[in-house]
Amino acid sequence: MAKTIEKIRVDMNEARLQEDLEKYRQQALELGATQAAIVTTGEIPVDERVTLKCQIPRCFGYGAGAQCPPNTLKPEELRELLKKYRFAILFIKEVPPEVIVRDKATIKERVAAYQEVYKIVNDLESLAFHDGHYLAFGFGAGSCRHTFCGQMESCQAMEGKKCRFSLRSRPSMEAVGIDVYKMVARAGWDIYPIGSGDKPEDIPKGTLAGLIIVQ
Numbered sequence: 001m002a003k004t005i006e007k008i009r010v011d012m013n014e015a016r017l018q019e020d021l022e023k024y025r026q027q028a029l030e031l032g033a034t035q036a037a038i039v040t041t042g043e044i045p046v047d048e049r050v051t052l053k054c055q056i057p058r059c060f061g062y063g064a065g066a067q068c069p070p071n072t073l074k075p076e077e078l079r080e081l082l083k084k085y086r087f088a089i090l091f092i093k094e095v096p097p098e099v100i101v102r103d104k105a106t107i108k109e110r111v112a113a114y115q116e117v118y119k120i121v122n123d124l125e126s127l128a129f130h131d132g133h134y135l136a137f138g139f140g141a142g143s144c145r146h147t148f149c150g151q152m153e154s155c156q157a158m159e160g161k162k163c164r165f166s167l168r169s170r171p172s173m174e175a176v177g178i179d180v181y182k183m184v185a186r187a188g189w190d191i192y193p194i195g196s197g198d199k200p201e202d203i204p205k206g207t208l209a210g211l212i213i214v215q
């Protein structure tokens with residue numbers, strides 16, 4: 001099917017915004033999200049303590065990639081930016097417990113699951129952009145250092161070169177300080193705290209999340 005590219009309007013198609021938001025919500029489900037919802041940007045909880053958790057205890061991605069703390073957008077910067085936007089699409093993708101735990105045996109499945117989240121974010125962001133909501137942007141889950149460049153020695157963007165996956169990689173929601181647990185729980189969906197040593201048999205389900213800020 002041919003892509004629809006709309007002429008830019010100074011009001012960013014304001015009259016059609018709600019219809020478009022519902023279209024993106026449906027599209028997220030069609031692309032494999034388990035749940036999707038339209039949210040206001042006032043409902044996005046941004047908290048410095050979230051990125052503190054990237055540092056203490058130190059995550060493998062901390063400082064190792066251009067889209068992870070402390071190299072990416074700071075919570076304070078995001079809070080300011082969100083004041084200029086009103087609506088977003090939040091979605092989750094449920095994954096089996098054995099896929100979400102850090103186990104070498106399921107690394108392929110885990111990387112694929114995270115890549116699927118980025119694909120939904122990328123596709124919705126692109127759809128919104130071409131619909132005239134041209135300032136749309138999105139956040140994925142986890143770290144692009146693991147999801148896209150796990151087999152590489154380093155993050156190329158950190159070396160002053162082009163990101164290997166510039167159109168696909170994004171900061172994760174948590175990397176910019178969004179309290180994903182709170183936001184998903186508030187939406188009425190299931191999410192569980194999963195730590196490094198947790199066993200699949202103890203985890204009811206795995207949940208990954210993504211967010212597209214539309215307008």
Ligand code: SF4
Nearest residue numbers: 144149155156163164
């Ligand atoms: S080069 Fe790889 S690790 Fe670095 S920002 Fe791009 S996708 Fe992420």
